Amino acid sequence: MSDHAEDDDPTLMLALAAQDLAALGTLYDRHGRLAYALAYRILGESEAAEDVVHDAFLSAWRGAASYRPERGNPRGWLMSIVHHRAVDVLRRKTAFRPAPLEAAGDRPAEEDTAAAAERNVESAGVRKALETLPPAQRRTIELAYFGGYTHTELAELMGVPLGTVKGRVRIGLQKLRRAMESAR
Amino acid sequence: MTVHVADELELYALGALTDDEAGRVADHLAACAACRTAAASLMDIVSALPETVAPREPSAGLRERILRSARATAGAPRAARPFPLRLYRSRFVTAGLAAAVIVLAAVSLDGRARLRDAEADTREIVERVSTSARTWYMSGTGAFEGSGGTLIAPQRGPAFVLFHDLKPIEPGTRYTLWLVSPEGRWLRTVSFRPDGGTFQTVDLATNVAGYDRCLLVLDSGAATPAEAPVVMQSRIAPPSS
Numbered sequence: 001m002s003d004h005a006e007d008d009d010p011t012l013m014l015a016l017a018a019q020d021l022a023a024l025g026t027l028y029d030r031h032g033r034l035a036y037a038l039a040y041r042i043l044g045e046s047e048a049a050e051d052v053v054h055d056a057f058l059s060a061w062r063g064a065a066s067y068r069p070e071r072g073n074p075r076g077w078l079m080s081i082v083h084h085r086a087v088d089v090l091r092r093k094t095a096f097r098p099a100p101l102e103a104a105g106d107r108p109a110e111e112d113t114a115a116a117a118e119r120n121v122e123s124a125g126v127r128k129a130l131e132t133l134p135p136a137q138r139r140t141i142e143l144a145y146f147g148g149y150t151h152t153e154l155a156e157l158m159g160v161p162l163g164t165v166k167g168r169v170r171i172g173l174q175k176l177r178r179a180m181e182s183a184r
Numbered sequence: 185m186t187v188h189v190a191d192e193l194e195l196y197a198l199g200a201l202t203d204d205e206a207g208r209v210a211d212h213l214a215a216c217a218a219c220r221t222a223a224a225s226l227m228d229i230v231s232a233l234p235e236t237v238a239p240r241e242p243s244a245g246l247r248e249r250i251l252r253s254a255r256a257t258a259g260a261p262r263a264a265r266p267f268p269l270r271l272y273r274s275r276f277v278t279a280g281l282a283a284a285v286i287v288l289a290a291v292s293l294d295g296r297a298r299l300r301d302a303e304a305d306t307r308e309i310v311e312r313v314s315t316s317a318r319t320w321y322m323s324g325t326g327a328f329e330g331s332g333g334t335l336i337a338p339q340r341g342p343a344f345v346l347f348h349d350l351k352p353i354e355p356g357t358r359y360t361l362w363l364v365s366p367e368g369r370w371l372r373t374v375s376f377r378p379d380g381g382t383f384q385t386v387d388l389a390t391n392v393a394g395y396d397r398c399l400l401v402l403d404s405g406a407a408t409p410a411e412a413p414v415v416m417q418s419r420i421a422p423p424s425s
Contacts, residue, residue, distance in 0.1 A: 024254050028247050036242040038234040050246050054253065061254045072224070076231035083234070087199050123235040130236055144200035145233050151200045169194045177229050 009074035016064035024061055031075055032057070035082045041146050042086040052089060056082040087148040129179035137172030140165060188212070188219055197226040203318070322400065322416035327351070333416060335398050343388045350378035353402065359415065360403035361388065363395035371395065375403060 004012055004026040012030075015023035035056060039049035059081050060067075067077060130138060140158065143149050149157060154165045189209045195201050196209045213220045322345075324331035333347040345361065353359070360375040373388040392398070401412035 021251060021254060025247065025251055028250055032242060032247065033239060034234055034237075036246070037237045037240040040240050041237040046243070050242055050249075053242065053246060054250050057250045058253055058257070062257065072227060072231060076227070079231060079234045080227070083199060126232045126235040130233075141198065141233075144195070144198040145230065146237075149200065150202050150205075151195050152202075154200065166191070166195065169198060169200070173194050173197075173226060173229050176232075180229070180232060 010069060013064055013067050013074050016061060017067070024057065027060070027074075027078070028057060031078055034075075035078060038079060038082050039086045042083070042090055042148060048089060049086070052082060052086045056085050059085075083145070090148040125183045126180060129176055129183060132179050133172050133175055137168045137175070140168040141172045141176075144169060188216065190219060190222060193219065193223050193226055197223060197230045320398070320418040322398070322418040324349075324351075324416045325414070328415045331416065333400065335392070335418060337392045342390055343392050345386045345388065347378075347384045347386065348382060350384055352378060352380070357402055357404045360401050360412070361386065362399050362401060363388075363390070363392060364397040364399065365394055366396050 004015060004020075004023050007015065007023075007026070009027075009030070012023050012027055016027065032053065035053045036049055039052040039056075040046060043049050043052065056078065060078055067074065072080070130141075133141070140154060143154055143157065144151070151162060151165050155162045158165070189196070189212045192201065192205070192209055196206060199206075201209065213223055318337045320335045322333045322335065323329075328351055331347065331349040331351055333345045335343060335345050337343040350359070358375045358377050361373045363371040363373055365371075371390070373390055374386055376384075376386055378384060397417065399417040400415040402415055403412055
């Protein structure tokens with residue numbers, strides 16, 4: 001077990017900023033699977049997804065000194081890096097791309113810690129909140145976030161005006177917030 | 185008069201703006217506390233979306249690959265500028281840093297040691313990219329592998345290329361950069377010889393609008409541009425909106 005197994009994420013970030021390699025290993029152990037799952041969801045290819053995760057953790061390693069808690073928790077910060085890089089790769093690869101479908105029957109990642117169990121409950125809560133959205137709002141948000149589409153591409157893909165796209169994401173995110181808050 | 189970006193924050197948080205639009209929003213957020221607070225609130229919601237994906241297991245070797253790469257960079261000088269987090273990314277910093285990061289990623293470990301001396305050159309390049317810019321990377325092939333160049337097209341002003349590790353060439357030859365249009369029209373932009381530095385900036389004295397390919401060829405003056413050996417090339421993707 002690494003020296004940092006008991007550290008919370010903000011403490012881990014301080015160690016990362018001090019170039020503690022063991023802290024990077026712990027950060028990966030804690031968030032690497034989710035980072036990979038997110039990259040894979042966006043790119044649909046394991047090799048490309050691993051490259052994105054590699055680059056994202058290297059970016060976190062190099063940029064840890066600039067991390068500020070007011071910008072979000074480390075997990076969210078890291079996933080933001082993964083998302084940004086994965087979408088960049090996706091947009092460079094194709095001018096227009098079909099929305100990647102969720103693969104059926106994915107092998108669940110092995111996690112046996114209490115923290116993992118807690119995250120599973122939280123994940124289920126967010127998934128349930130997303131499912132409460134009207135299909136059009138949910139689909140627009142998913143295509144934007146996981147499909148890497150710009151708002152103009154979404155309007156073309158869904159055959160609706162730009163204003164409709166904006167309205168769907170605005171109201172959809174508002175409803176998602178309320179659903180997540182009421183689930184807590 | 186300040187133009188707030190509240191109308192675009194949901195799209196920004198989801199990553200559904202173009203790079204130019206996102207850069208404009210980021211520039212505003214850096215200066216506007218009200219919009220920045222609103223954006224942070226939206227990012228809180230969006231940051232939960234990764235939790236909805238199906239779990240997947242990466243390969244067993246990914247962890248060591250990451251640690252190995254980090255070990256290789258441990259002790260190297262860190263970026264002089266703060267890490268460009270999406271919420272606070274400015275086009276100015278991003279375009280220049282994109283060029284520097286692309287170059288840094290391509291340079292060998294030996295080359296990275298030389299980058300300490302070249303850091304001042306990199307800062308100068310970043311300063312030149314004073315407004316939003318698009319970038320395309322060209323990677324040297326064959327005998328020119330290991331060299332590369334980033335074509336940088338600022339929103340205003342002519343494009344330029346930041347080359348790295350250009351190979352020495354025979355006397356009497358030179359590198360020539362050509363732009364090619366979709367209709368097959370060739371435009372010769374600039375000819376030059378490598379100056380021996382890790383980085384070399386070359387101005388095109390034109391913008392790239394209307395062209396969809398750029399090529400660096402080895403020019404001995406005899407062959408036509410289409411016949412000259414290609415050192416590196418890139419497609420120039422049009423703006424997405």
